Amino acid sequence: MLKKMLCFFVLLLIVPTTILAQGYGLPRGQKFEKIRFELINNLMVIPIQINGAELSFILDSGVSKPILFNLSESDSVPINNVSEVTIRGLGDGEPMKALSSKGNVFKLGNVRNFSQDLYVVLDRDINLSTSLGIPVHGIIGYDLFRDFVVEVNYASKSIKLHDTELYDFKQKKNDQTIPLIVEKKKAYVEGTVLMRDTANIKVKLLVDTGSSDALWLFREPERGLEVPDKNYEDHLGRGLSGDIFGKRSKIKGVRIGDFELKDAKVAFPYREFFGGFENLGDRNGSVGGEVLKRFNMVFDYSRGQVTLRKNSNFKEPFQYNLAGIELQHNGLRYIAESIADSNGIVKDDDSSFGNVKILIENRTKLSLVPEIVVSSIRAGSPAAEAGLREGDVILAINGKGVHRYKIQEILKMLNEKEGKRVKVLIERYNKDLLFSFVLKKVFDD
Structure with missing residues (x-):
């Protein structure tokens, strides 16, 4: 009944065993694949093909495994080797049932993965398309960043997936390369936040291209990470498990490498919306699309580094929801x-x-x-x-x-x-x- 309602077809795809290698790859000798994206509300939406079905996914560096959702009654997506699991994301809701699927064929231009695992979320309420105004069927992240040097050009709205072995790194004038810390399939950078009433504070930030916001910080009053006096309660977004609320404010600035953004927009999410993520380790927050879009970036997970270059968005003022x-x-x-x-x-x-x-x-x-x-x-x-x-x-x-x-x-x-x-x-x-x-x-x- 469930499969009929969502128009799923669970198939066993027959592919030659010689191409069942793990991970993504390019045709032999091809150095990179260029993919255009739509930049919607600071999010990168890329075309992707799953088992022959043409879909659109958000490139989300904060997600460890692809997640497929928002399937309408007219969608027909073959998925393979299915079992039922329970997953949880950010938000105020309960854990949800999902399908875990193995051995799926993913294509992005000439890029191929013949054995991609993914989750399929069946909750109809998870629908980014209604708020973004274009069809969005899921999110994908770590697997691409792991297998390629990923060059993101927010200015031209394109990404290049470089073969890690053929990539020839050339640092240009005004570029800066800083350490990228990859832990448990997530990437972090170290930065500094400039609070208004305290000294500058070192922070470890999740790099989250799947967040349209600028900067999230977790309250740590003992370190000076506290909500400024001028703030208001705001709806910060929606995670897989529901809505996320917190305090919205502004700080003197945020510094990543030698780049400093003044009067930075910041949000302090309420901890209860992190559900099963109470143990956040030494992470102090996250940096999202409204900051990241100000740079063209080269992510190199294999070498543990990211290169930043200012682009034409760098001096744009931070945007607030003035109307509410x-x-x-x-x-x-x-x-x-x-x-x-x-x-x-x-x-x-x-x-x-x-x-x-x-x-x-x-x-x-x-x-x-x-x-x-x-x-x-x-x-x-x-x-x-x-x-x-x-x-x-x-x-x-x-x-x-x-x-x-x-x-x-x-x-x-x-x-x-x-x-x-x-x-x-x-x-x-x-x-x-x-x-x-x-x-x-x-x-x-």
Whole structure:
């Protein structure tokens, strides 16, 4: 019944025993494979093929084994040699049942692994696609970083997977190579955080390309790692086991190698959301995509080093959720649009995302478009004080219909700059309501 519901096909794939080698590899003599990625909310989404099925995965250096999730009723993914297991991730939920699968064929361009293990999570609530606005079927990390020298170019939105034996390391001017500590399939760097009221503090940070946030720190008051006085409670994200909350604040800066980022955004997650990860060893936090995207990086797990180079994102200010709204897709809805101008001349307009169009009297078009809803709202935020609620359907922002924009573009419209007035048209219980609020600084300098 379960397999039928998710359209799984558990197959025994027959492949020659000569190619059942462990790990990823390139065709003989090929030095590297270049793969383009989409950068969505500071996350790298790469195309990947699993047993012939074309999917999209987040490149997540914090995950030890690939995890497949968010399979819809229309998805058909063959998986092999299945057994049931229980796994746990970050979040406030309970451990969950998953399938453990062995001997799967993974392909990324010319890169192949003919015997990849993975987990398949069956919980339908784990769905990154609704918040990112594009299909995302899973996460992959350590296996790729282990088998290649991984060159990440956030500026050009591409990665190169270099053969470790053929890779010729050439350090360029302004590059800096620092130690990369690989422990239990996770990578760490040592850095320094510049707190406002204490001396600079040395920290060991998990390198987490699967986090869209900037910097997470764990409270250690005895070392001076304490939440600054100016802070607010925030939804920090969602892990495999549920939502994660904590305190959001700002510190004087963070230093990695000789590179320093001033006025760095920081979050202090509540410890209870780490569930079965109470023993965090000597780790003091993690560094995520909003910091990492400011560098082009070369990860070399085999040599225990990572090379950093500043890119065009380096001086970008850290982004805060000024409005206090989080959005997600919630299925589809029909909208009616006029396709005639003020003189009655029919316009040619193909900018809608909908691919289902019905013309009425040559002047009105019905289009099927994504429905965007408020998934959460921060207490005390401008949007909350204006009266917006979780579950409200967003129709327009400052007079612009949101169906013409990607979800990340909509969020940018909602958080453009401090002092800007934002007018949001929503639908609630089949009524259209208009709300207005002014974006405010979350912290005074």
